[in-house]
Amino acid sequence: MRTVALSLSLTLTLGLTACGGPSGVHATPGSAGVGDPYFPKSGNGGYDVTHYDLTLAYTPDTSDASDTSETRDSAAAPTLTATATITARATTPLSTFDLDFQGMKVNSLTVDGKMASWTRSGQELKVRPPAALRKGRTFRTTVRYSGTPETITDPDGSDEGWLPTADGALALGEPTGSMAWFPGNDHPSDKATYDITITVPKGLQAVSNGELRSETTTGTARATTYSWHTPQPMATYLATVAIGHYDITRTTTRNGLPVYVAVDPQEAAASRKVLAKLPEIMEWEEYNFGPYPFSSTGAIVDRGGDAGYALETQNRPFFPGAPDTATLVHELAHQWYGDSVTPKTWRDMWLNEGFATYAEWLWAEDHDGDTAQQTFDALYKGTYFDDKADDDAVWAFPPATPTSAAHISDSPVYERGAMVLHKIRRTVGDARFYDIIQGWAATHRHGNANTADFTAYVEKMAPTKDFTEIWKNWLYGHGKPARP
Structure with a gap:
């Protein structure tokens, strides 16, 4: 059995205004949660995120499966370390603000380059910047953390968050799973653009939302870095990362829209016929629903046991095994209804x-x-x-x-x-x-x-x-x- 060792560093970019002394900002704590009727702890008050910049490095367990020694057990523990940069704007004067983040250890945290204090309670990571944040200002925060990313069980019993797979990992976020692999404002009411960069050992692929900006291999040829850019706003629950072995197909629709499809080789034969309909479905949906709202489309097809459901992850929906035509129509329709109109x-x-x-x-x-x-x-x-x-x-x-x-x-x-x-x-x-x-x-x-x-x-x-x-x-x- 292959276990996962994962690296992710997250730098959170948020703009900060200094305040101090009698003439400083009169600020109050941002709320923990936005009052969602079903997930009251999700999201946070007092700021609006405009951009996430996540840099991930993933290393699978390469130890001998027959080795049952303590050394192997220690080395095989799945690990995540990360850097992410998030840009946000204060919507009210803030003395503290919360991030949704479940599990893993926070190693350091800065706000606008200065060390900030923090406390944790459940999924809440409460940040106290070195100076209050004025309303309307952008501010920057950097969070560095490590540990084992969690698989979260939904209220309906399904799994989300970080899902280990036979040859990599899969991140799915509906409704609250994104907080398992990056801290943020985890509620559909706060959408942002994204840059997601993933480094994996040579031979593995890393697929995410948006468009692939670059694919580079290091000088030692041991790792490959994939940089993905999502220029249109996206809710946190629609962000995804799929790491593993994939057959990659790049085409365009008749109107020139890029189509990027990643299929696990075990699902390639079963998926080929239905995925060939993707351009036709896109043309039909544009005729019925109006202009496509994003700058690329596609699909991710993993093995059937890797997740218990399909999901409308933005730009390229995820499918656990080969989808049928109705499911492909359904998840692509979500790009209009759910992903764009959220x-x-x-x-x-x-x-x-x-x-x-x-x-x-x-x-x-x-x-x-x-x-x-x-x-x-x-x-x-x-x-x-x-x-x-x-x-x-x-x-x-x-x-x-x-x-x-x-x-x-x-x-x-x-x-x-x-x-x-x-x-x-x-x-x-x-x-x-x-x-x-x-x-x-x-x-x-x-x-x-x-x-x-x-x-x-x-x-x-x-x-x-x-x-x-x-x-x-x-x-x-x-x-x-x-x-x-």
């Missing part, structure tokens, strides 16, 4: 999953499958799933108000969320419906929005229509509506 809180998850699920229905409708109306009717009649329990689960709670953090990825958020969109389509007609979903993506491009923003937008776009029944019974109503 929810303000985790309560608004249906704005991600309802849209991406409805994209599956629309694709099937346009490619000789069931119409969206037939899918809607099957769900309402309870004949969509093979298991009656799955059919009943669609009505467990309203899509706009999941019952708890453990249920933000349940069927009402996906299927019933898609049913809400279909009800809107039936109410306004196809032409106005596509105006609505394209306009929604354009209006909130690279931003954040919530359910109230969406309902207000729909009503603005179709002022002569009455949506009361849809909002009351389908979006917010408990139980199965009386009629479809």
Whole structure:
């Protein structure tokens, strides 16, 4: 068995204003958490991150698997050390601020190049800069840390954070996993651009978000460094790193958009046919959803056991094993709905999953499958799933108000969320419906929005229509509506 030894150094860039004496800044502590209804500790108040610059170095365990000595056990312990630079702006005068960061040891921390003190409690890393931060100022912080990155268990029981794999590692962050491998403002309401540089032993690849700026091998030819740049804002939960052996394919769509696909060799044959549809799917989604919001696209396909779910990691979605066409359509649709238009809180998850699920229905409708109306009717009649329990689960709670953090990825958020969109389509007609979903993506491009923003937008776009029944019974109503 191969274990992981990992190196990551994180420098956090945040602008600092000096203050001292009677004329100094009157500052207060930034809040620990932004008050998310399901993840109250996630995110932090008092600042807005604009850029993360992460530099990672990864070294796998190369010891003899048959060696059971204490020396081998000590050497094989997975280790992470790092440097990251984050740029942020104070939104209120700050005497202290928090970062979300779970596990690993903080070795040193500076704010604007000066040593700062810090304390830790759970996922909160509380920083006291040497001088208060004035509102509106950019400031810089450097955090150096080491240790074993954690795999975090979600409230629904799935794994995220840092996931060791047979030949490397995988970082997935929805909803709170990014704090396992870099400190930051870990909430979807604070988006930033990224530079992620990863050094791995020669022979391994390192794939991340955005575009590959450079790939260089050291003079000793023992390590290769991959530098990735994400120029459009990205939520922390969408950041990813995939380290291992991959077959890399670089192509472009018909309109010149770069396509970068990384596939584990064990999944290459099974993935080839569906991944060949990626340019066609992108063209179809641009026609239906509007201009693609990012500067590249693609996919990461790892082995089936490396994670328990696909995820819409920005620019190139992640898949555990070869995806089917519907899943590829779904995760690519998230690039518009979820990645570009990102929810303000985790309560608004249906704005991600309802849209991406409805994209599956629309694709099937346009490619000789069931119409969206037939899918809607099957769900309402309870004949969509093979298991009656799955059919009943669609009505467990309203899509706009999941019952708890453990249920933000349940069927009402996906299927019933898609049913809400279909009800809107039936109410306004196809032409106005596509105006609505394209306009929604354009209006909130690279931003954040919530359910109230969406309902207000729909009503603005179709002022002569009455949506009361849809909002009351389908979006917010408990139980199965009386009629479809």
